[in-house]
Amino acid sequence: MSDGKSLQGFSQGLSKGLGPGGPLLSVEGVTKHYGARLGCADVSFDLWPGEVMGIVGESGSGKSTLLGCLSGQLAPDAGRVLYEMKDGLTDTAALGEGARRRLMRTDWAFVHQNPRDGLRMGVSAGGNVGERLMGTGAQHYGRIRGAALDWLGRVEIAADRIDDRPSAFSGGMQQRLQIARTLVTGPRLVFMDEPTGGLDVSVQARLLDLLRGLVREMGLSVIIVTHDLAVVRLLADRLMVMQGGHVVEQGLTDQVLDDPQHAYTQLLVASVLQA
Amino acid sequence: MSDYNFAYLDEPTKRMIRRAILKGLAIPGYQVPFASREMPMPYGWGTGGVQVTAATLTPDDTLKVIDQGADDTTNAVSIRRFFQRVAGVATTERTAEASVIQTRHRVPETPLTGDQILVYQVPIPEPLRFLEPSEVETRKMHALEDYGLMHVKLYEDIARHGEIATSYAYPARAAGRYVMDPSPIPKFDNPKLESPAIQLFGAGREQRIYALPPWTRVESLDFEDHPFDPSKAEHPCALCGARESYLDEVIVDDAGGRMFVCSDTDYCAGRRAAGHRGTEAAA
Numbered sequence A: 001m002s003d004g005k006s007l008q009g010f011s012q013g014l015s016k017g018l019g020p021g022g023p024l025l026s027v028e029g030v031t032k033h034y035g036a037r038l039g040c041a042d043v044s045f046d047l048w049p050g051e052v053m054g055i056v057g058e059s060g061s062g063k064s065t066l067l068g069c070l071s072g073q074l075a076p077d078a079g080r081v082l083y084e085m086k087d088g089l090t091d092t093a094a095l096g097e098g099a100r101r102r103l104m105r106t107d108w109a110f111v112h113q114n115p116r117d118g119l120r121m122g123v124s125a126g127g128n129v130g131e132r133l134m135g136t137g138a139q140h141y142g143r144i145r146g147a148a149l150d151w152l153g154r155v156e157i158a159a160d161r162i163d164d165r166p167s168a169f170s171g172g173m174q175q176r177l178q179i180a181r182t183l184v185t186g187p188r189l190v191f192m193d194e195p196t197g198g199l200d201v202s203v204q205a206r207l208l209d210l211l212r213g214l215v216r217e218m219g220l221s222v223i224i225v226t227h228d229l230a231v232v233r234l235l236a237d238r239l240m241v242m243q244g245g246h247v248v249e250q251g252l253t254d255q256v257l258d259d260p261q262h263a264y265t266q267l268l269v270a271s272v273l274q275a
Numbered sequence B: 001m002s003d004y005n006f007a008y009l010d011e012p013t014k015r016m017i018r019r020a021i022l023k024g025l026a027i028p029g030y031q032v033p034f035a036s037r038e039m040p041m042p043y044g045w046g047t048g049g050v051q052v053t054a055a056t057l058t059p060d061d062t063l064k065v066i067d068q069g070a071d072d073t074t075n076a077v078s079i080r081r082f083f084q085r086v087a088g089v090a091t092t093e094r095t096a097e098a099s100v101i102q103t104r105h106r107v108p109e110t111p112l113t114g115d116q117i118l119v120y121q122v123p124i125p126e127p128l129r130f131l132e133p134s135e136v137e138t139r140k141m142h143a144l145e146d147y148g149l150m151h152v153k154l155y156e157d158i159a160r161h162g163e164i165a166t167s168y169a170y171p172a173r174a175a176g177r178y179v180m181d182p183s184p185i186p187k188f189d190n191p192k193l194e195s196p197a198i199q200l201f202g203a204g205r206e207q208r209i210y211a212l213p214p215w216t217r218v219e220s221l222d223f224e225d226h227p228f229d230p231s232k233a234e235h236p237c238a239l240c241g242a243r244e245s246y247l248d249e250v251i252v253d254d255a256g257g258r259m260f261v262c263s264d265t266d267y268c269a270g271r272r273a274a275g276h277r278g279t280e281a282a283a
Ligand SMILES: Nc1ncnc2c1ncn2[C@@H]1O[C@H](COP(=O)(O)OP(=O)(O)OP(=O)(O)O)[C@@H](O)[C@H]1O
Pocket: A034, A037, A038, A039, A040, A057, A058, A059, A060, A061, A062, A063, A064, A065, A066, A227
């Protein structure tokens, strides 16, 4: 399996040089402070279509801050986030609020650690999945419901739960519902902040499996924040290690994990091996 | 009446409200903020409508006031008396004779004309309020025409009840742009929002005015496969026999006997005066 991963990363590395397309997302020197406190500093990287980028690091290292800046939820103090749109790489900060909202509910998706932050708890499962469709102009009840049923199936939620509210669901089901709700519009780029964070280990494994299947099937590009190296091994082609707001190491996942260069990464890998 | 300025409000206040009305007419369905004044009646008694009426009335106007279609409820009577006292205008119960009609919860059955102004009392002007509690966010949603949530609400209705169960304050889109709350009129009245009359909506507590100029296109929201249906119960009025008017169910005796009668009392009386009879009409 780990061979498969590096092959996938390798072939993507190739297409980078040979293919006609450029990166999907290009991040240039993104920096964000909270007053005097550093959130993240001078982060740059390119994300290629179909690539999964993992971001790891200890608590407070700036992972969520960076993800917030990339996904347009936080305004960076410096740097740019460029996204591949009709007219080529476009500065997302320069988009109007309307265009940014459209992007966020069509091409982009954000999966929160706490499903309550990503779901409407007072709306049925079907309504939650249908919302992005209705937000982009769908006005045929039968088709919206059909799409919701299809997506509930894909995240392994029984069809007869379609009219139940998420508050009646377990944590794992809520997280799967959140994933269905964000993927229903067929986004190209998905941001995930600790998507398996609050879940039991066995529930985590099932969710990861599901995510991996969906990522492959839909050819999603993903930026996933986690402090779980097992998640990274399973999902990420490339890995970025953060400490104190800075990226201290990045590269192909297997390379970084099997041959860590930076002292902090070495510590991170060693502590997991011991555990 | 000389104790008060004409129609109670001072002239600068009326001018401020008229500006809000004109802006509302220029942008159909858009909620214009205005500095609502204290009125000598509690909120919930139509202070928004009363201020709009006060800013609209001229000494030559004839005023009609209805509450749920009736001219004789406490609310309608006290507002009518108020304007008799502070403006000295003529009043009427006949829809056809009125130049300004203030209403709560109904559009009159008698078709309105281009010479008339209909003023609605509005409790909650924001159609998105129950879906999105943040005012900052709802304003942004209006600005960006981001109305998907309205359909989520209708979706939930159908999922739960098999049909769109919203029967009052049914959301509608004005001139293809702003989604508005037509105030708690029955959905039966929504088609009458496309009218030759000027329609003004005043919310006192929430300090908002919005408007529909004559013949504005007003579409009630729906789904392609669950189209808007304004229909009502299939009864004729027990008093005047009308089949096309909106009916109230009233209890007529201690034994729980019921009948359906026109909610628009002027319309019903007019039909009976013209000789129409329902099953329960006294001969
Ligand atoms: N809203 C905020 N106001 C002030 N400081 C903040 C805010 N959010 C984050 N920080 C600070 O910025 C730094 C980076 O925080 P961030 O939340 O990005 O870390 P993280 O890597 O996501 O941590 P965790 O693994 O705990 O989620 C920390 O020092 C944090 O205290």
